[in-house]
Amino acid sequence: MRVEIVRTLQALAAIEADWVGLTSHSRYFSPFQTFDWVYACCQWVEKADDLFIIAVRDGTRLIGLAPLVLCTEQFGAKSLRFIGMGISDYLTCLAEAGQEEIVLDSIMHTLLDCRQLWDSVILRDLPGSMSNLDALSTQAVAVGFHLSFPSGPSTCWELSLPSSWEEYLANLSSELRSSMERKARKLRREFAVRVEDMALSPAWKGGLQTLFDLHQERWTSKGRPGAFAEGRIQQLHRQVVAAFRTRGWVSLPVIFANDQPIAAIYLFRMWGTVYYYLSGCRTDAPWNRYSVGLQVLREAIKHAIETGATTFDFMRGAMTYKERLGAKPVENVNIVLFHSRTRYLAYKAMTIGRQVLKTKAPQPLKRVAKKLFSQGM
Numbered sequence: 001m002r003v004e005i006v007r008t009l010q011a012l013a014a015i016e017a018d019w020v021g022l023t024s025h026s027r028y029f030s031p032f033q034t035f036d037w038v039y040a041c042c043q044w045v046e047k048a049d050d051l052f053i054i055a056v057r058d059g060t061r062l063i064g065l066a067p068l069v070l071c072t073e074q075f076g077a078k079s080l081r082f083i084g085m086g087i088s089d090y091l092t093c094l095a096e097a098g099q100e101e102i103v104l105d106s107i108m109h110t111l112l113d114c115r116q117l118w119d120s121v122i123l124r125d126l127p128g129s130m131s132n133l134d135a136l137s138t139q140a141v142a143v144g145f146h147l148s149f150p151s152g153p154s155t156c157w158e159l160s161l162p163s164s165w166e167e168y169l170a171n172l173s174s175e176l177r178s179s180m181e182r183k184a185r186k187l188r189r190e191f192a193v194r195v196e197d198m199a200l201s202p203a204w205k206g207g208l209q210t211l212f213d214l215h216q217e218r219w220t221s222k223g224r225p226g227a228f229a230e231g232r233i234q235q236l237h238r239q240v241v242a243a244f245r246t247r248g249w250v251s252l253p254v255i256f257a258n259d260q261p262i263a264a265i266y267l268f269r270m271w272g273t274v275y276y277y278l279s280g281c282r283t284d285a286p287w288n289r290y291s292v293g294l295q296v297l298r299e300a301i302k303h304a305i306e307t308g309a310t311t312f313d314f315m316r317g318a319m320t321y322k323e324r325l326g327a328k329p330v331e332n333v334n335i336v337l338f339h340s341r342t343r344y345l346a347y348k349a350m351t352i353g354r355q356v357l358k359t360k361a362p363q364p365l366k367r368v369a370k371k372l373f374s375q376g377m
Helices: 009-014 016-023 035-044 100-113 133-143 165-171 174-190 204-220 231-247 292-306 320-324 341-359 363-373
Strands: 002-006 051-058 061-072 078-082 120-126 146-148 155-160 193-197 253-257 260-270 273-281 311-316 328-331 333-338
Touching: 002 100, 009 016, 009 035, 009 051, 016 035, 016 061, 035 231, 051 100, 061 100, 100 133, 120 133, 133 146, 133 333, 146 341, 155 320, 165 174, 165 292, 174 292, 204 231, 204 253, 204 260, 204 273, 253 292, 260 292, 273 292, 292 311, 333 341
Parallel strands: 078 120, 273 311
Antiparallel strands: 002 051, 051 061, 061 078, 120 333, 146 333, 155 311, 155 328, 193 253, 253 260, 260 273
């Protein structure tokens, strides 16, 4: 086995073909482990000088990856974390099928050898459906790391798709089924409605901008910033969509009523799963009477079923509508590694302190605690 550490964008670009080949031979990967996603994150949201991507090779063949980046945390502590944390719903290492144990062992020993560079390794949003989570923890302990499992894992929601739209509707509550279908008919009766997947159009950039605008309009009307408030985030997604279009991995359905865009949804599709990333819709009159946000979801689920997808993944966010639409919760897992017992104990003390201060401390002390602990370890 041979390990190399990728520290620059140029070196990252040089392993694109190997990375793409590895994803096609891995038992688990999501859109957020693809080369295109990680490279875009490195260009637009990470500091390119801080890359720390561990690549494991068997001879010349790439068999594993840990896409990490160095960060400075509270009080100057150094951490390694996954690239794209915060905007990626699932984060994990990549390993060729059958090589998972060797890859994890190589990654853990590399982290140990480079421990002078970091105080903690933050592994957040590990997919709860992964089969090798126990192996990861076991390997980490075997190497000598101290592990913490922070509370509050994020919940993702997965919908197992039946073979027909009629079967799916039959599984919904009669109230939701009646309301959703009645509003769909009413919208089509009162307007000239068409649904167009803008990812398939030469005008895809305009379709993506429509998604940005509708999403921002919806969330700013609620006093929230929205996911696309920053120009760099929009640039990241333009780059991702441009790349994913060539691989058939992205869909941007937009509902037009009398040629006016009223709702849009941003989807990824790979290996039989459709991933619902974000959406946007008009919420003003008259569109609020038609629940157009629900309508674009209806179109996405219906199309997923009709094109043979087996899973519709709503991803993160404990929202009631996901459960009402038939999705089941899957908990992501958070693990923090420490090579120093002192750092580990300090982290545990801070975690306990946060919990105590949240529930028992007087208000002035809570304000101080919030200021001190807002960034975490």
